[in-house]
Amino acid sequence: MKGGGLRIYAILYLLFLYAPIILLPIFAFNSGTIIAFPLKGFTTDWFGQMFENASLRRALTNSLIIAVSSSVFATCLGVFAARASTRFEFPGKGPIMGLIMLPLVLPEIIVSISLLVVLLSIGVQLNILTVILGHTLICMPYATVILSTAFNSLDRSLEEAAYDLGETKWSAFRLVILPLVMPGIISSLLMSFTISLDEFIIAFFLAGNEPTLPTYIFSQLRFPKQIPMIMALGTVLVVMSIILLTIAEYFRRRGIAKTGAKDTGGFL
Amino acid sequence: MASGNRSQKTQGLGLIAPPLGYAVLVMAAPLLTILAYSFLKDGYLTVIREFTFDNYRTVWGDPIFHKIMLRSLGVAALVTLVTVVLAFPVAYFLSFVVDPRKKSMWLFLITIPFWTSYLIRVFLWKVILGYNGVINSGLKSLGIIEQPLTFILYNVNSMVITLAHAYAPFAILPIFIALEKIDRSLLEAGRDLGESRIMTFWRVTLPLAMPGVVAAALIVFIPTIGDYVTPALIGGGKIPMIANMIQAQMLDLDNRPMGSALAVTAMLIVAIMSLIFVALNRRFLRVKQ
Numbered sequence: 354m355k356g357g358g359l360r361i362y363a364i365l366y367l368l369f370l371y372a373p374i375i376l377l378p379i380f381a382f383n384s385g386t387i388i389a390f391p392l393k394g395f396t397t398d399w400f401g402q403m404f405e406n407a408s409l410r411r412a413l414t415n416s417l418i419i420a421v422s423s424s425v426f427a428t429c430l431g432v433f434a435a436r437a438s439t440r441f442e443f444p445g446k447g448p449i450m451g452l453i454m455l456p457l458v459l460p461e462i463i464v465s466i467s468l469l470v471v472l473l474s475i476g477v478q479l480n481i482l483t484v485i486l487g488h489t490l491i492c493m494p495y496a497t498v499i500l501s502t503a504f505n506s507l508d509r510s511l512e513e514a515a516y517d518l519g520e521t522k523w524s525a526f527r528l529v530i531l532p533l534v535m536p537g538i539i540s541s542l543l544m545s546f547t548i549s550l551d552e553f554i555i556a557f558f559l560a561g562n563e564p565t566l567p568t569y570i571f572s573q574l575r576f577p578k579q580i581p582m583i584m585a586l587g588t589v590l591v592v593m594s595i596i597l598l599t600i601a602e603y604f605r606r607r608g609i610a611k612t613g614a615k616d617t618g619g620f621l
Numbered sequence: 622m623a624s625g626n627r628s629q630k631t632q633g634l635g636l637i638a639p640p641l642g643y644a645v646l647v648m649a650a651p652l653l654t655i656l657a658y659s660f661l662k663d664g665y666l667t668v669i670r671e672f673t674f675d676n677y678r679t680v681w682g683d684p685i686f687h688k689i690m691l692r693s694l695g696v697a698a699l700v701t702l703v704t705v706v707l708a709f710p711v712a713y714f715l716s717f718v719v720d721p722r723k724k725s726m727w728l729f730l731i732t733i734p735f736w737t738s739y740l741i742r743v744f745l746w747k748v749i750l751g752y753n754g755v756i757n758s759g760l761k762s763l764g765i766i767e768q769p770l771t772f773i774l775y776n777v778n779s780m781v782i783t784l785a786h787a788y789a790p791f792a793i794l795p796i797f798i799a800l801e802k803i804d805r806s807l808l809e810a811g812r813d814l815g816e817s818r819i820m821t822f823w824r825v826t827l828p829l830a831m832p833g834v835v836a837a838a839l840i841v842f843i844p845t846i847g848d849y850v851t852p853a854l855i856g857g858g859k860i861p862m863i864a865n866m867i868q869a870q871m872l873d874l875d876n877r878p879m880g881s882a883l884a885v886t887a888m889l890i891v892a893i894m895s896l897i898f899v900a901l902n903r904r905f906l907r908v909k910q
Contacts, residue, residue, distance in 0.1 A: 444630060453644050459648070462867060590741070
């Protein structure tokens with residue numbers, strides 16, 4: 354087989370990447386209360402504990418509300434940004450797109466601290482709405498990238514054909530462009546949802562007293578007794594993320610296939 | 622087509638307005654506020670509206686800030702080096718060896734761990750590297766070591782490993798994209814002109830891949846320096862990085878002007894380092910692909 358050494362290296366590298374994720378279910382089903390080897394017996398108690406936990410349920414509800422709202426807002430904003438950047442030329446395009454993509458590289462601590470200072474000084478009550486504000490901001494660049502790929506592979510003549518057949522700008526967008534970029538939109542929604550669900554720093558600073566899943570997990574990691582349950586929760590989250598990402602990837606590829614472009618690879 | 626151009630402009634600007642407005646309101650304005658705060662005076666529970674450079678003087682004269690900033694830069698530089706060096710062969714493998722039909726699958730496999738709970742991943746590294754962790758208890762039960770390895774216990778090394786793991790896909794993707802863009806006929810030309818495989822890599826592939834390497838380094842370096850979770854969990858709060866220091870100033874001590882001055886100083890240092898790094902690699906970035 355070609356590239357033998359490199360292939361072995363790449364597989365070892367994948368093992369390194371997956372090491373923590375492989376350990377997660379091992380400890381989640383381990384009956385020992387300490388997270389270390391050797392393992393004790395098999396148990397599903399931790400999962401039971403997880404489902405009965407009321408504060409966890411509250412954190413989950415909050416996280417779901419935040420993730421759904423942020424992904425919808427970020428995707429809407431992303432549609433505008435992607436459509437503008439792929440279809441139109443306008444003054445200041447480079448710097449403007451740079452500013453929109455900036456949250457991608459700006460450390461989250463800076464984003465959250467600066468937003469926190471502003472919110473506190475204008476007297477806004479911290480709650481899940483303020484988290485949505487922050488999450489929409491950090492999801493927007495990802496949504497824009499995914500949607501730009503979708504819009505970029507559009508054939509402009511399809512749109513022109515719609516105009517020639519008497520459609521208005523809006524109806525051409527709704528009837529021709531939107532269905533073609535739909536897979537991109539779904540992919541962007543799922544991706545933003547996953548990012549928001551997992552985001553810790555912004556939620557930590559901007560949620561006030563409302564728990565979200567990551568801030569709940571962070572608060573519990575201090576208590577050794579709670580760790581096995583957190584491992585069970587982590588297992589569920591990993592399985593969910595993998596399912597969501599697989600669906601997102603499926604739609605991304607279908608989108609590319611639909612517009613007849615060549616697949617250039619991953620998410621970023 | 623002057624009118625067409627103008628309508629292009631207005632339509633483009635009209636479309637870009639909502640996301641731009643959002644970025645300005647929720648990101649740019651708060652950043653400017655931080656900048657303004659950093660020049661104000663701290664009163665008890667309030668901020669006194671009086672212009673001063675005192676915060677910056679205190680930050681720059683503070684030995685604790687020096688120590689923490691140097692540690693953050695050191696950790697981030699080491700993480701960047703480790704991630705990029707480890708990632709390059711994987712990106713090379715993906716671009717040059719893997720069957721094109723399987724490329725998306727490999728990329729997908731590489732990105733999955735990145736999207737799973739960051740907190741739990743960081744915590745699990747503590748479990749893997751800890752005193753009774755997977756590595757130490759494994760090696761002990763195999764009889765290879767008697768005492769736990771101390772160089773991976775709750776210190777800077779374990780922080781570097783954890784962060785290198787967290788940012789791995791960030792390094793692979795830009796390098797992979799740069800390698801994909803390389804015109805394969807250039808490599809054949811190199812070989813035809815009598816260069817060995819290694820020399821072709823050194824003189825053709827690597828320089829052409831440099832824009833990707835530079836992008837990878839920056840995309841790892843900048844967020845790593847601002848990482849809050851890893852020092853808090855792995856270092857047990859005892860080896861703080863700059864993000865932990867900013868948080869402490871802003872919230873625990875409630876000194877917003879000082880916290881702002883810290884944040885602005887840190888951002889400036891990161892920006893300057895990034896610019897120097899890009900300038901050093903200028904000659905590679907000019908390459909037309």
